[in-house]
Amino acid sequence: MARINYWNPEDEKFWKAEGKKHARRNLWISVPSLMLAFIVWQIWSVVAVRLNDVGFHFSEEQLLTLAAIPGLVGATLRFIYTFAVGFFGGKNWTAISTAILAIPAVGIGFAVQNPDTPYSVMLLLAALCGLGGGNFSSSSANISFFFPKKEKGTALGINGGLGNMGVSVVQFVTPLIITSGTFALVGGKQVLASGQTLWLQNAAFIWVIPIVVMTLLAIFKMDNVPGAKQSLADQFVIVKRKHTWIMTVLYVATFGSFIGYSAAFPLLLRSQFPEHLSLAFLGALVAAAARPVGGWMADKLGGAKVTAFVLIIMGIGAAGVIYFLNGKQFNGFLFSFLILFLASGIGSGSTFQMIPNIFIPKEAAPVIGFSAAFAAYGSFFIPKLFGWSINATGTYVTAFYFFIGFYVISFVLNWFFYQRKASVAKTMVKQAS
Numbered sequence: 001m002a003r004i005n006y007w008n009p010e011d012e013k014f015w016k017a018e019g020k021k022h023a024r025r026n027l028w029i030s031v032p033s034l035m036l037a038f039i040v041w042q043i044w045s046v047v048a049v050r051l052n053d054v055g056f057h058f059s060e061e062q063l064l065t066l067a068a069i070p071g072l073v074g075a076t077l078r079f080i081y082t083f084a085v086g087f088f089g090g091k092n093w094t095a096i097s098t099a100i101l102a103i104p105a106v107g108i109g110f111a112v113q114n115p116d117t118p119y120s121v122m123l124l125l126a127a128l129c130g131l132g133g134g135n136f137s138s139s140s141a142n143i144s145f146f147f148p149k150k151e152k153g154t155a156l157g158i159n160g161g162l163g164n165m166g167v168s169v170v171q172f173v174t175p176l177i178i179t180s181g182t183f184a185l186v187g188g189k190q191v192l193a194s195g196q197t198l199w200l201q202n203a204a205f206i207w208v209i210p211i212v213v214m215t216l217l218a219i220f221k222m223d224n225v226p227g228a229k230q231s232l233a234d235q236f237v238i239v240k241r242k243h244t245w246i247m248t249v250l251y252v253a254t255f256g257s258f259i260g261y262s263a264a265f266p267l268l269l270r271s272q273f274p275e276h277l278s279l280a281f282l283g284a285l286v287a288a289a290a291r292p293v294g295g296w297m298a299d300k301l302g303g304a305k306v307t308a309f310v311l312i313i314m315g316i317g318a319a320g321v322i323y324f325l326n327g328k329q330f331n332g333f334l335f336s337f338l339i340l341f342l343a344s345g346i347g348s349g350s351t352f353q354m355i356p357n358i359f360i361p362k363e364a365a366p367v368i369g370f371s372a373a374f375a376a377y378g379s380f381f382i383p384k385l386f387g388w389s390i391n392a393t394g395t396y397v398t399a400f401y402f403f404i405g406f407y408v409i410s411f412v413l414n415w416f417f418y419q420r421k422a423s424v425a426k427t428m429v430k431q432a433s
Helices: 012-041 044-054 060-088 090-099 102-111 119-128 130-146 149-177 208-221 232-240 242-272 274-279 281-301 303-326 330-358 361-376 378-393 397-419 421-432
Strands: none
Touching (some): 012 060, 012 090, 012 149, 012 208, 044 149, 044 242, 060 090, 060 242, 060 361, 102 119, 149 242, 149 281, 232 242, 242 281, 242 303, 242 361, 330 361, 361 378, 378 397
8 A cells, every 4th residue: 555645634635535545444443443342341341240140159249359450450551652653653553552451352362261270370461452442532632633624523433432332232142152162262161050062262252353353454454644654752731731631531521431330230140139240241232332422422412512412411310320329220320321321422522522633633632632531430430439339338329429529520621621611711822832
């Protein structure tokens, strides 16, 4: 493929004649690559649920930790991945970061077949799944370079939303794939006490071939954008920007909630409403599908306005979960939780749309990755907070009061800095100067 020597998506003539074609091709390779990253990152949210069924003997807190550890590692790696696109180039880093996903996928496939596998090995494999969590920062930073400002919200929403769909895919596919010997390429079956037969290794092995395919597509069909490379020193200037930290808080409230709830929801269902565990995939599906809508709405209505609305709905959703969880009413609990997922998905798209409108392009890309890094800690802290809540107070409800408080703080920050007319004007003047 010919190398791109000039890139300026804000040049309308260039964009229509050549830029749009290249941008869309890179976007549609980025999406499934990112989806695989999310699948590997969140695979423990469903594998952990079945470990004790196949002969392991882990406590509830140990299982929640296995679901949480990929979030901790993935969030930390995002700080490195944020600057990788500027350092290595988007095409090069997409290929590398996709290829290494095969390591935890293969490792988990072998480990779950032996109930004597030490918990420490399981923790190591959970940590390696964090490699998938890092990809979102680099993928988002890369795609932000390809599109003009007027389309960034939609493009980032599509990339992030369909990529986030990997959480729902792994939570929907895994229960089906582990019950079929057709896909048992390596290893034997596990027979449960009930007589049911499982092939738990399928949950990991099934993704190895798609990982190889997407790595090859990234190598041969993606592009390194001219002018996107920056030194680490040039990129690190963003940590001095006040608005980097404010936008990070907003993204933690939205995407951090989505990924944290996604990691904990299957285990929460198993604990409170085990007869409905098969519906665990719904939350992540709703949130991921809503993200492109959030980006589009923000392009049309303004990111700050959409984000404000989202934070109000998230507070209402969390209050609903508290009410119905206390009453052990599943229908209300599920509806309230889906409202939380829907709002967090829309908010993930709207907050990302705000960043390119606040920062110049070369700063917007690392800010997107930086804020995504902090937000990813939600997939660690939310399951751990649920674990603390149940151990300390005997109920998951306590954790939701913390979430509501954080949504209130985020709403105030968004209003003060991005909705008040005086603040908006002041922000834009500073960033343009």
